[in-house]
Amino acid sequence: MEAPKPPFPTSSSDFYAYLLQTSLKSKDPFAGKLIHARIIKAGLHLGVFLMNNLMTFYAKSGFVSDAHRVFDEMNVRTIFSWNTILSAYAKQGRFDKAHRVFEEIPDRDSVSWTTMIVGYNQMGRFENAIQMFLEMVGSRVALTQYTITNVLASCAAVEALDIGREVHSFVVKLGLSSCIPVVNSLLNMYVKCGDPVTAKVVFDMMRLKNTSSWNVMISLHMKSGRVDLALAQFEQMEVRDIVSWNSMIAGCNQHGFDLEALEIFSNLLKNSSLRPDKFTLASALSACANLEKLDPGEQIHGYIIRTEFGTSGAVGNALISMYAKSGGVEIARKIVEQSGFSDLDIIAFTSLLDGYVKLGNMNPARKIFDSLRDRDVVAWTAMIVGYVQNGLNNDALKLFRSMITEGPKPNSHTLAAMLSVSSSLASLYHGKQIHASSIRTWEVLSVSVSNALITMYAKSGSLNNAKQVFNLVRQNRDTVSWTSMIIALAQHGHGEEAIELFEQMLAYGMKPDHITYVGVLSACTHVGLVEQGQRYYNLMQDVHKIEPTLSHYACMIDLFGRAGLLQEAHDFIRSMPIEPDVISWGSLLSSCKVHKNVELAKIAAERLLLIEPDNSGAYSALANLYSACRRWEDAAKIRKSMKDRGVKKDQGFSWLQIQNKVHVFGVEDGLHPQKDAIYGMMEKIWKEIKKMGFIPDTESVLHDLEPEVKEQILRHHSEKLAIAFGLISTPEKTTLRIMKNLRVCNDCHSAIKFISKLVGREIIVRDSTRFHHFKDGSCSCQDYCGCCSLLGIVSPASSGIGGKAFMLLRLAIGKAQAFDMRKTAPLKASEQCYSESRRCPLHSTFKAWKQHGRLPWKRLEGQLSVSLSWELRYHHISTCRWSRQNDLSR
Numbered sequence: 001m002e003a004p005k006p007p008f009p010t011s012s013s014d015f016y017a018y019l020l021q022t023s024l025k026s027k028d029p030f031a032g033k034l035i036h037a038r039i040i041k042a043g044l045h046l047g048v049f050l051m052n053n054l055m056t057f058y059a060k061s062g063f064v065s066d067a068h069r070v071f072d073e074m075n076v077r078t079i080f081s082w083n084t085i086l087s088a089y090a091k092q093g094r095f096d097k098a099h100r101v102f103e104e105i106p107d108r109d110s111v112s113w114t115t116m117i118v119g120y121n122q123m124g125r126f127e128n129a130i131q132m133f134l135e136m137v138g139s140r141v142a143l144t145q146y147t148i149t150n151v152l153a154s155c156a157a158v159e160a161l162d163i164g165r166e167v168h169s170f171v172v173k174l175g176l177s178s179c180i181p182v183v184n185s186l187l188n189m190y191v192k193c194g195d196p197v198t199a200k201v202v203f204d205m206m207r208l209k210n211t212s213s214w215n216v217m218i219s220l221h222m223k224s225g226r227v228d229l230a231l232a233q234f235e236q237m238e239v240r241d242i243v244s245w246n247s248m249i250a251g252c253n254q255h256g257f258d259l260e261a262l263e264i265f266s267n268l269l270k271n272s273s274l275r276p277d278k279f280t281l282a283s284a285l286s287a288c289a290n291l292e293k294l295d296p297g298e299q300i301h302g303y304i305i306r307t308e309f310g311t312s313g314a315v316g317n318a319l320i321s322m323y324a325k326s327g328g329v330e331i332a333r334k335i336v337e338q339s340g341f342s343d344l345d346i347i348a349f350t351s352l353l354d355g356y357v358k359l360g361n362m363n364p365a366r367k368i369f370d371s372l373r374d375r376d377v378v379a380w381t382a383m384i385v386g387y388v389q390n391g392l393n394n395d396a397l398k399l400f401r402s403m404i405t406e407g408p409k410p411n412s413h414t415l416a417a418m419l420s421v422s423s424s425l426a427s428l429y430h431g432k433q434i435h436a437s438s439i440r441t442w443e444v445l446s447v448s449v450s451n452a453l454i455t456m457y458a459k460s461g462s463l464n465n466a467k468q469v470f471n472l473v474r475q476n477r478d479t480v481s482w483t484s485m486i487i488a489l490a491q492h493g494h495g496e497e498a499i500e501l502f503e504q505m506l507a508y509g510m511k512p513d514h515i516t517y518v519g520v521l522s523a524c525t526h527v528g529l530v531e532q533g534q535r536y537y538n539l540m541q542d543v544h545k546i547e548p549t550l551s552h553y554a555c556m557i558d559l560f561g562r563a564g565l566l567q568e569a570h571d572f573i574r575s576m577p578i579e580p581d582v583i584s585w586g587s588l589l590s591s592c593k594v595h596k597n598v599e600l601a602k603i604a605a606e607r608l609l610l611i612e613p614d615n616s617g618a619y620s621a622l623a624n625l626y627s628a629c630r631r632w633e634d635a636a637k638i639r640k641s642m643k644d645r646g647v648k649k650d651q652g653f654s655w656l657q658i659q660n661k662v663h664v665f666g667v668e669d670g671l672h673p674q675k676d677a678i679y680g681m682m683e684k685i686w687k688e689i690k691k692m693g694f695i696p697d698t699e700s701v702l703h704d705l706e707p708e709v710k711e712q713i714l715r716h717h718s719e720k721l722a723i724a725f726g727l728i729s730t731p732e733k734t735t736l737r738i739m740k741n742l743r744v745c746n747d748c749h750s751a752i753k754f755i756s757k758l759v760g761r762e763i764i765v766r767d768s769t770r771f772h773h774f775k776d777g778s779c780s781c782q783d784y785c786g787c788c789s790l791l792g793i794v795s796p797a798s799s800g801i802g803g804k805a806f807m808l809l810r811l812a813i814g815k816a817q818a819f820d821m822r823k824t825a826p827l828k829a830s831e832q833c834y835s836e837s838r839r840c841p842l843h844s845t846f847k848a849w850k851q852h853g854r855l856p857w858k859r860l861e862g863q864l865s866v867s868l869s870w871e872l873r874y875h876h877i878s879t880c881r882w883s884r885q886n887d888l889s890r
Helices: 012-025 029-041 048-060 066-072 079-091 095-104 110-122 125-138 143-158 161-173 180-191 194-204 211-223 227-236 242-255 258-271 277-289 294-306 312-324 328-339 344-358 363-371 375-387 393-406 413-426 428-440 447-461 463-473 480-489 495-505 516-527 530-542 552-562 568-576 582-593 600-610 618-630 631-647 675-691 707-715 720-729 745-761 803-821 842-852
Strands: 653-658 661-666 737-742 763-766 772-776 832-835 863-870 874-877
Touching: 048 066, 048 079, 048 530, 066 079, 079 095, 095 110, 095 447, 110 125, 110 143, 125 143, 125 161, 143 161, 143 277, 161 180, 180 194, 180 211, 194 211, 211 227, 211 242, 227 242, 242 258, 242 277, 258 277, 277 294, 277 312, 294 312, 312 328, 312 344, 328 344, 344 363, 344 375, 344 803, 363 375, 375 393, 375 413, 393 413, 413 428, 413 447, 428 447, 447 463, 447 480, 463 480, 480 495, 480 516, 495 516, 516 530, 516 552, 530 552, 552 568, 552 582, 568 582, 568 600, 582 600, 582 618, 600 618, 618 631, 661 720, 675 707, 675 720, 675 745, 707 745, 720 737, 720 745, 745 763
Parallel strands: 737 763, 832 863
Antiparallel strands: 653 661, 653 737, 763 772, 863 874
């Protein structure tokens, strides 16, 4: 191309310098490189003036390496040469190189120092900029206006008020008090550093004020929340720029004056020749979002479309937030799809995420999260909470791990959400790690974290740790704290303690909520306090004016059912003002199964299946009840019906965590790599506990099989295999924590009591309804639960009596104990048991019990009368009075 001609005749160096400047303006780096080649050919590459121009061209074009190469080839360098290469590195944020150049400059001037200060300031390294300024002052280098304005900007950014005041003294000494840019920088510094008094003094002393000066004062008033003063200042302005309008609209929006913000925005459109910019529109849309008003938001959106403003950046984010918060989530989704995710900010993301969480669709939310460039703690927490709220605990856990390694430090909300995950997974290992993290960051002092810790420890089987956390937050307890601890105690079989804590809560003047009452009623259920449970149920409605929910109704049904008051439970269901749900009928069905009430069980199962036709639990419970009553044909019909309908029974499995690894076991599981050692340990345990007096409860195997086969099945139940694995994998005296997805069966409950005595360990089993703490041969549930023997087997194996005799007696004694636990026990409780055997084994059974001092009624109060029938002959067995104070030998 033909080179443009200079405006006047010059030397060759001036001519090439002019060409370089022209190439720089036209942003044509290729032309600049051609000029460089021509300079070399012309032998002009040794001239300082031309090389400085060439270096400037490369530096401003972004070719810093080429600029440095020119710099290195220069035989003679001026301070301009040094400052040019220094500025190139500083503007790119390459401060390692910039420092090296800065240290090598033989005679630094104010430009050299200011270049470093400006570079640090532009890169957000404000402390470094201030430190560089202090060193510049110490070197007695002359300060310039540009130096002052930049260091004041750094002081404002980090609120370094003391340094800012020192800079103010230099402004006075240098006579820059009348320089508007410098004084505006001073005003901005005092405003952002929280010194409004000095800011007003500076403003009042200004002889000349420009629009920026007024804008700073408006910002000052808005920062202190004085919207009225800001409005008065705004009205005094003769000339307003878009920053003035934006300050007013954004300030009103930020301080809750959203209607006023929209009114000012309307005045801007009507009475000003200025056009709104992205900040104006974003603030106005934010006001619409806060007010959840879709109509004005849609009008602003229409203005954006008409003016072809575009929806990228802040405007797009504000639009998305406005629609998401105002009921237009689908429109927000479309905007995101059209504009992409790259510019989405945290406010828009969390607004959208909230909408997706409500829809239960997390995949789009995760795509948006992954595309965010600047993910702060709010974004991470919002995504984690979204997973937790949708039950995606493993996804939440994985994301939290990523946050620890590559994200920001978790806050109290993040930790509370992750403790919720640990609670759901019953992972004590992860819960303790999060607890340690909360201690290191002092987030443990947060009530939300403390409450989550109580729940986590309780659900992980560590009740003592839950109590410790509860005691530590003595001064900051809220209703959730008390409720969490009450529910924890109830789940762990400490019903009386839970009730005492509830009474303390009332005494402290804390008002219980509906969840608190679910915990209290559950506590009464687990220990059989029927009358007390009824009293609390009435207290909830009459005193605290809490309307019962399905959860409260289910607790009452369970309370009656576990105590054997099946008719009362059925009557309660029929009296409910709302339609009973699956849990209500399921609770009654479970109680009917325990107490072998076939007719009522059929009613409960039918009603349950009407609500949920594919509920496998209803079929299984009814089939098991028929099997327990030896109605094999009826049981077979139920199971056939399940098969015909394609209903699959829930598979029972147990698991435990050892060294941060979860081991899962099914019934007769043969997949574990240590199966031989596990089965060997179980065989050894089985022999030892039988010597101690354990009799396998073959009635728990609800199939018509030979006794030996039933015993083998019982020996390999999932929880027993998990315990065997725990014993061979952990040191002695270590507490074993077993989780099970279904209820613990009668046989396992009795066996684990013996195992805890045999191995001298505490074994904690969490089944689908509660925790069982087995220790020293007893269980925390006091054998009062609908899933296990109310009594347990206590007869010695040396008596030579088979398990059938004891099973025949169990129902009667168990029922007597159930009445006794209600504190309203009649003096007599009787039950008829039937056997096909012609020979009654109970006389020798009682003899063996007395001989070995193991009377099964040792915990009861009252008198037991049992009627048993073999063929047509009745045997009436009565005991003398007993009491809880009696020891085993009595």
